[in-house]
Amino acid sequence: MESADNLVNFRAKQEQKRQEWRDAYVETGRVWTHENGEALHPDWIFRRFTHLVELSGLPPVRLHDLRHLAATLSLLAGNDIKVVQEKLGHSSRQITSDTYTSVLPEMMRAEAESVMAVVPRDVPSEVRTPLAIPEAAWRGDIAVFFAHGARQPGGAWAVGAQAQPESDLLGMITLAGRGQDDAANAAVKWIRDHCTANDLELVRVENFNDRYSEEQRSDFSLTRFTIARSEAPGLDGWALPTGLPPAASRTARRTPNGRRKAA
Structure with a gap:
């Protein structure tokens, strides 16, 4: 699976950083860390996400909205509502159903195709x-x-x-x-x-x-x-908690070869 491959690649980069930092590397056991292994501060993640949204030029979206997006796409992909409920941590299926299933009939086929493009089939x-x-x-x-x-x-x-x-x-x-x-x-x-x-x-x-x-x-x-x-997370710009020591649409009108055009 592509997600597994991405995690393997990230682990390889993390191991490289571990070798570079040597004894100064902080072993937290976490997957997503700063380049020295130290845990990411929630404020850093929030500011990084907000910065990317601003650069994209898209309408404002909260980091928490990604949770709703993931649930909606999971239901759209045909996953059982019980699976989505457990993933979200809802106490009952009714809460999940009331929150999300009302929006599904409004989803157009084009939106579903756009989502599927993010997880492509293996086409040589x-x-x-x-x-x-x-x-x-x-x-x-x-x-x-x-x-x-x-x-x-x-x-x-x-x-x-x-x-x-x-x-x-x-x-x-x-x-x-x-x-x-x-x-x-x-x-x-x-x-x-x-x-x-x-x-x-x-x-x-x-x-x-x-x-x-x-x-x-x-x-x-x-x-x-x-x-x-991409920028490797740096240690500047966010403070450690008190008491912790510092760490060391337009359609294109010609083909790629320039010989054919769309009407």
């Missing part, structure tokens, strides 16, 4: 041009770009990353996909792998396949990515 692809994000694409610590897929002659798909329609390609992959969902899933894996290899954070994935007409959906795919520069 080949990198034709490595992804390179120019400095001009960054706004502070945040970069936003699109992966535009188009079916090629013979049925294969080409997916190119672009900052804007008609702009130069930032990279390209090809795949033998069956449709736009496969193209979007391959794009997500491509960008996720790039982020892992370059110490970046994949902050948001938005599937825009519903922007195409029914006739175009068999030939085009569009996904928007928001990524952030």
Whole structure:
């Protein structure tokens, strides 16, 4: 599973930090820590989350709202309400049902597809041009770009990353996909792998396949990515508790190869 792979990769980085800090490393037994092993302070997590939301340009959202989002997506994915209830720690299924199930009929199919893009199926692809994000694409610590897929002659798909329609390609992959969902899933894996290899954070994935007409959906795919520069948590900027010693939408209009256009 991808989540397990991410944890394995993080553990490897944590072990590297443990070797670098040597005797100064703080063994807390926690998964998410500062680079010296010290536990993350809740205030640091809150401020970091708030900063990323501000950089994204999205409407304000509270850290606690992620709990509601996780519950809604879990129900949308078909998980039993009892499983969601236990995950949330509700005392009864009725509380969970009253809180969440009323919003599910209002969820549109496009929203469900956008969520599924975050957990892509394993679609084999080949990198034709490595992804390179120019400095001009960054706004502070945040970069936003699109992966535009188009079916090629013979049925294969080409997916190119672009900052804007008609702009130069930032990279390209090809795949033998069956449709736009496969193209979007391959794009997500491509960008996720790039982020892992370059110490970046994949902050948001938005599937825009519903922007195409029914006739175009068999030939085009569009996904928007928001990524952030990762920074190893530092020790500055938050105080230790008293008494503790200090620690040492637009649719792209051309294909990646520039030969075909959407109507």
